[in-house]
Amino acid sequence: MTDKSRGGGLDLSKRLTNYKRANDISLRKCAHCPDYTFPVRPTREDVERHFLESGHSRHDSDQNDLVDRTWLRIKGQQVRPTSNQPQSATDQHTTASKDNADPSTQTSVAGHDRQGATSPSSEKNKRKDGDHRSSHPKRSRARQQPQVSGASHAEDSDFQRDPAHKAGRLWTPEEGASTPRRPDAGRSKEKDGADLPRAASNRTFEHPRSSDFDNTEVLIKQPETRPISQEQLVAEVKGIYAGLVMVESKCIEVDNAQSSNNETNPKLNNEQWQALIALHRTLLHEHHDFFLASQHPSASPALRRLASKYAMPARMWRHGIHSFLELLRHRLPASLEHMLTFIYLAYSMMALLYETVPTFEDTWIECLGDLGRYRMAIEDDDLKDREVWTSVSRHWYSKASDKAPQTGRLYHHLAILARPNALQQLFYYTKSLCVPVPFLSARESIMTLFDPHLNGTQTRLQEIDAAFVRAHAILFSGKNTDQLLSSINEFIDSLDNHIARHTRRWLDSAYYISIALGCSLLEYGSESNPIMRALKSGRADDADVPMEEAETFAAPTQKFLDALDFAARTHNVVLRRFGDENIRPYLHVTLSLLQHLSQFPAAMGLIEEKMPWKLMALLLNTVMPTDITTETIKIIESEEFPRPDKGDPRPLPDDFAQRGLLWVDKYYPNDWFTATKVDDDEKYFEVASMMEERSQRCLWLGCRLATSGKWLTYDEEAKQFGVSPQFDIEIPDLSTDVTPAGASEDADVIIPDAPDASQ
Numbered sequence: 164m165t166d167k168s169r170g171g172g173l174d175l176s177k178r179l180t181n182y183k184r185a186n187d188i189s190l191r192k193c194a195h196c197p198d199y200t201f202p203v204r205p206t207r208e209d210v211e212r213h214f215l216e217s218g219h220s221r222h223d224s225d226q227n228d229l230v231d232r233t234w235l236r237i238k239g240q241q242v243r244p245t246s247n248q249p250q251s252a253t254d255q256h257t258t259a260s261k262d263n264a265d266p267s268t269q270t271s272v273a274g275h276d277r278q279g280a281t282s283p284s285s286e287k288n289k290r291k292d293g294d295h296r297s298s299h300p301k302r303s304r305a306r307q308q309p310q311v312s313g314a315s316h317a318e319d320s321d322f323q324r325d326p327a328h329k330a331g332r333l334w335t336p337e338e339g340a341s342t343p344r345r346p347d348a349g350r351s352k353e354k355d356g357a358d359l360p361r362a363a364s365n366r367t368f369e370h371p372r373s374s375d376f377d378n379t380e381v382l383i384k385q386p387e388t389r390p391i392s393q394e395q396l397v398a399e400v401k402g403i404y405a406g407l408v409m410v411e412s413k414c415i416e417v418d419n420a421q422s423s424n425n426e427t428n429p430k431l432n433n434e435q436w437q438a439l440i441a442l443h444r445t446l447l448h449e450h451h452d453f454f455l456a457s458q459h460p461s462a463s464p465a466l467r468r469l470a471s472k473y474a475m476p477a478r479m480w481r482h483g484i485h486s487f488l489e490l491l492r493h494r495l496p497a498s499l500e501h502m503l504t505f506i507y508l509a510y511s512m513m514a515l516l517y518e519t520v521p522t523f524e525d526t527w528i529e530c531l532g533d534l535g536r537y538r539m540a541i542e543d544d545d546l547k548d549r550e551v552w553t554s555v556s557r558h559w560y561s562k563a564s565d566k567a568p569q570t571g572r573l574y575h576h577l578a579i580l581a582r583p584n585a586l587q588q589l590f591y592y593t594k595s596l597c598v599p600v601p602f603l604s605a606r607e608s609i610m611t612l613f614d615p616h617l618n619g620t621q622t623r624l625q626e627i628d629a630a631f632v633r634a635h636a637i638l639f640s641g642k643n644t645d646q647l648l649s650s651i652n653e654f655i656d657s658l659d660n661h662i663a664r665h666t667r668r669w670l671d672s673a674y675y676i677s678i679a680l681g682c683s684l685l686e687y688g689s690e691s692n693p694i695m696r697a698l699k700s701g702r703a704d705d706a707d708v709p710m711e712e713a714e715t716f717a718a719p720t721q722k723f724l725d726a727l728d729f730a731a732r733t734h735n736v737v738l739r740r741f742g743d744e745n746i747r748p749y750l751h752v753t754l755s756l757l758q759h760l761s762q763f764p765a766a767m768g769l770i771e772e773k774m775p776w777k778l779m780a781l782l783l784n785t786v787m788p789t790d791i792t793t794e795t796i797k798i799i800e801s802e803e804f805p806r807p808d809k810g811d812p813r814p815l816p817d818d819f820a821q822r823g824l825l826w827v828d829k830y831y832p833n834d835w836f837t838a839t840k841v842d843d844d845e846k847y848f849e850v851a852s853m854m855e856e857r858s859q860r861c862l863w864l865g866c867r868l869a870t871s872g873k874w875l876t877y878d879e880e881a882k883q884f885g886v887s888p889q890f891d892i893e894i895p896d897l898s899t900d901v902t903p904a905g906a907s908e909d910a911d912v913i914i915p916d917a918p919d920a921s922q
Contacts, residue, residue, distance in 0.1 A: 191237050195219045201237060210234045393463060400456045400466060407449040411482050414446050418486040422493070431494075436501040443487050443505070447512045450479040454520045467522070476526040484509045484530070488537055495541065502541060510534045525566050532559030532576060539580070553580050561843045565836070568823035571595035571602035579608070585624050585632050588612050590675040590820070593635075596688035597681075598823045606687075609639065617642050627661050630654040631676065638683055638726050651729050658736045662746065669745050670849055673737075674817040677752035680733060681826065683726040684756075684770065693719055697766035698825055719769055731773040738778040739897070741785040747857050748817040750782065754864035759826040761868060776874050776890040783865045783875075783884040786858050791882065799862040800879065804832050807856070811839040815857055816847040 191201040196217060201209060211230050214221060221230055391399075417439060421431075431439075456462075457469050470476065488509075491502040513534060517527040535556030542549040557580045564573040571594070578591030592609040595602045613636035615622055622629055630653040637647045662669050686692035719727075734753065740746050757774065760767045788795075798805045806812055812835055814822075821827045822836060865884055869877035876885040885891075 193217075193219075194233065205234070205237060207231070207234045210237075391459070391461060393461070396456065396459055396462055397466065400453065400469065403449060403453045403456055407446070407453055410442070410446045410449055411478065414443055414482050414487070417442065418482075418490055421490050422486070430497060433501075436498065439487065440501060440505050440508070443483055444508055446483045447479070447509065450475065450483060451512065451516065454516060454523075458520055458522055470523070476523045480526075480530055480533075484534075492537075492541070499541065503538075506534055506538050510538075525563060528559050528563045528566070529573070532556050532563060535559060536576065536579065556580055558843050561846070564823070568836075569599040570823075571598045571600055571605065574598070574823075575602045575605040575608060578605070578612075583623065585612065585622075586628055586672060586675050589632055589635060589679050593679050593682035593687055594824060597685050597825055599825065599828070601688045612636075613640060627654055627657040630657075631679075634729060635679060635683060638722060638729070639687055641722065647725060651732065655732050655736060658733070659740070662737070662740065662743065665745075667745055667849070670748055671816065671847060673746060673749035674752050674820045676733070677749045677756075678820060678824070680726075680730040681752065681756045681824075684723070684730060685825070686720075686723055686726065691720075692723060693769055694723075694760070694763075694766045695825075697763045723769075727770055727773050731775065734775050735778065738775055738782050741782055744854055747786070747854065747861060748815075750779075750786075750861050751815075751817050751857055751864070752821060754779075754861055754868065755821065755830055756826045757874075758864050758867050759828075759830065761871065761874070771874060774874070775894075776886045777892060777894055779865070780875055780884040780886050783862060786861055787882060787884075788858075795859065796882070798859055799866055801863075802867075804830075804835075805856075805859050805863050806832075813839055813853075814841070814846075815853055815860075816849055817857070819846045 188200060191203070191205070193199040193201065193213065196219075199213065199217070201213070207230065210233050213219075214230055214233075219229070221228060223229055421439075453475060454470060457466055459466075487505065488502070491498045491505065495502070510531065513527050513530045517524065517531065520527070533556075535552050539549055539552040539556055542552060557577065560573050560576045560580070564570070564577070567573065574591045574595035578588050578595065581587040581591055589612065592605055592612065595605040612632065614620075616629060616633040616636045617640065624632070630650045634647060634650040634654060637643050637650065665672070682688070685695050685698075689695060737746050737749050757767075760770070794808070814836055818831065818835070822831070865875060866877050869875040869884065873887055874890060876887060877883070878885065
């Protein structure tokens, strides 16, 4: 070839390049605003974003999607078909799916052969930065491509480019037309492995320019994954467990060595603390891998049972977290920074397990509450941070108590978080001892609340609250019994004015006080208490109780008699407030306790003489509305638990407070607390509409107590409550200004000790 012909060829190639560049720019110009040029190789999101920002219409008069058309027009200039015939829809979809595939998923066959089966422990090294998502079992990135047909290879060969194109030389129709299709049969596996990555290079296609163009969505195939076999999973679990036991033994050895001689052991430096934290972090990671592997979706039932069989959640908490936290706590304040670091580390791990291993959800929830309580306890500098972690811990414990309402341990933890609200602390401590699964360690913890009152230490409590707590401290401990009567008198003398002064603010105190008094009648869960023995016997018929056992029930201790006197005197003050709606939570809790005890005559016989039945009947008559409807009458006279006519039930705050106690075992329906999900912050939030529902509940309980006619009576014609002749006594100092039966619910509040102006 001569120099002239060579120069002419170069000049022609240069002009062709300039022409294609200009044509490329013109194709990338927006048809609606010619001043705007799309970037090179724009994505559909780029085109759609420009349409949104510029306010262009997405559809033309024929309802064609202009975003798709613009995007396809721009992409059409990059690769054109090799023939004059337009590509078929199948070819277009195939090309589009390949063009949009993630290049990271297209690897060589050699890469596929190196990939193992997916296993949970393969993510161990990916979660060191604390990212929760990195700890999930992930699909292997490289998977062997499925065998394709000869037609697919032929189609793929049309888009193969030799390396010369990568140097920047543009494709021309002449080159495409002269490129013969390569036979598929002669392609070896090695050739496939070498060609596949090049097939993943950016390729575009051009839709046929037809007026009846259909908008289609490009689908991307999901990468294939290899399921792990049962044998592989068992081997994985065994390997993880072997490593876990080794690390666990080392943690136990180190923790015991450091805890045995706190005074003689030298102080640890930062590097030593960091080494201990790294050791326990490794144990937590091993446990995490074990849980993911043993609870894998393809694991057999026997494999899933391993975690429970070997008590893995308890071992993780005991050896991986709690023992080291106690070591750090005993080395405070020198270990403060390291303790904070480890608490955050353990909290993140527990939160991850809560999300990924739901089998042991109850355990993770309680562990999260414990970690929040540790974090709260060591915060002395920032009061706001302390309140935040108190709220976090309370949230987890409340969530746990919803799942296990009969477990006293959780109420004990909530009592610790209730500081400095002594009344709420007393409520939670006593409740933790009067549930089917009591937390006996609370008998020691409750003394941290009682000791200051027994020792005469000055507190910041109101005098009436201090007197109430002090009376319970004496009843519980048996100390300072000479101060019991004076403490009860101080509380009783101030109670009426205190309720009148606090109005609606006394609603929560009402059920706190009533529940604490009920627990005192049970002698705070003492097994020797006659009522406790009657309740736990499970017998509600006198004929089934032997004479010897009945005599045992009838032999109350002095502590029980003092508690009964305390409760009866409080009832006499509160139940006199006939027109005060704010005492109805107190009435509700008291009636629920009495209704349950009425099924155990031996237990009821111990308290019936001291209960103010006449006051209860008068109070229930004031609760009964004058314009009572037929539907309301059916509700309160029915034997079934009152439920709302419409919608799901919404438990009252006093329902949540009583939940789990011994005397509400058969009170609430099974779905009462589960039919509607109530947030923790809203459980004890009083809504105005609740008062009417609470009133109906009290009337319903009154009717249930009146069915036997032994204590209360109910006249279905007059809709009035009364008492049996045995308890129809004259009430001393009863104000004559009592709201008459059937008075309106919105009548004025009557303060009994205020004289009537009309007299």
